[in-house]
Amino acid sequence: MMPPRPNRPVYLDNQATTRCDPRVLAAMLPYFSEEYGNPASAEHVMGRSAEKAVEEARSHIAALLGADVREIVLTSGATESNNIAIKGAARFARSVGNERRRVVTVATEHKCVLESVADLAAEGFEPVFLPVGADGLLDPDVLRAALAEPTLLVSVMAVNNETGVIQDIAAHAAVAKEAGALFHSDLAQATGKIPLDLTGWKVDLASVSGHKLYGPKGVGALFVRRRPRVRISPLFSGGGQERGLRAGTLPTPLIVGLGEACRLAAAEVADEAVRIAGLRASLLDLLRAAIPGVVLNGSTNARIAGNLNLTFPAATAAELMARAPDLCVSTGSACSSAEVEPSYVLKALGLSDEAASRTLRMGIGRFTSAADIEYAAAALAAAHAGAPAEA
Secondary structure (H helix, E strand, O other), X not given: OOOOOOOOOEEOEOOOOOOOOHHHHHHHOHHHHOOOOOOOOOOOHHHHHHHHHHHHHHHHHHXXXXXXXHHEEEEOOXXXXXXXXXXXXXXXXXXXXXXXXXXXXXOOOOHHHHHHHHHHHHHOOEEEEEOXXXXXXXXXXXHHHHOOOOOOEEEOOOEOOOOOEEOOHHHHHHHHHHOOOEEEEEOOOOOOOOOOOHHHHOXXXXXXXXXXXXXXXXXEEEEEOOOOOXXXXXXXXOXXXXXXXXXXXXXXXXXXXXXXXXXXXXXXXXXXXXXXXXXXXXXXXXHHHHOOOOEEOOOXXXXXXXXXXXXXXXXXXXXXXXXXXXXXXXXXXXXXXXXXOOOHHHXXXXXXXXXXXXXXXXXXXXXXXXXXXXXXXXXXXXXXXXXXXXX
């Protein structure tokens, strides 16, 4: 029998998006209705006030990333940042006569990275997609072997959006630098979840998304190293904002929200990770006890605190979600949720199409409670046993 329906849906899809923290919302609100100046209008007081708020937010972003404030370019999100980083680096290098054309990434990257790299083939570049092990990790020796040929750029995400697996970015960046290649990392799932040190890690370019760390949707950032200086070409032309790399009027309220989300994460990430890891352990224990044969996908140790990617022994993911409509979980990337094809990330880990079809991703976050975990376990156990959804 299904457990009693909760008063509101139980949300365990925090890799897809997170609730905007009420403290973030409170920080943003004045910039919609009271402090509404354009931060580029430096000739008057309201413009300067907005500019000051933007720069304060930029400082919070830089602090969380372990970067210089002058290395932060504000964008609409990680998808745009990834496109600017990958295509911009390649096009600039070509424009100055750099003969390197090889661009290396990993088979389990987010679609926007895979597609950005693939798109460069039409411009004369050579895309290379590296495999991962059954644990979802990239072997540094595999990367090193790929870089035996002159390579322009390497892109490796810090945390996978489906499995939560954490790559060793410092090690991979070091391998890339030894080969004379630029190194980019998609930090969308890592920012606010694990400690970051882009300066110490020798990363050249990195991408951030606001809505993955309890900030608003529609805003993000791109880290562009200053020393040694990394040069990239902008994707479109405009008024020269953000050092000419990302033209367009800055959305002050969203930027303030991203800055506040980063400030909160810097202060709370350590304690938050401990609490979330405890909830994850409880959920996994409850599910294993109720459903023998549940399999955890990806590295057990090298993963963020809030992620569970589980293959169930009998029922498909679609059946489980249909039988537990008040539980918000997913079959993988939210960007690809409309596709009927099995997850390419899970296939890269060695899962069959059939096993991938029995797999759910669960993301535990800041606003997940112990009661949510108990409901989720009971709902999934009942759903796996074939209990129909309540009317």
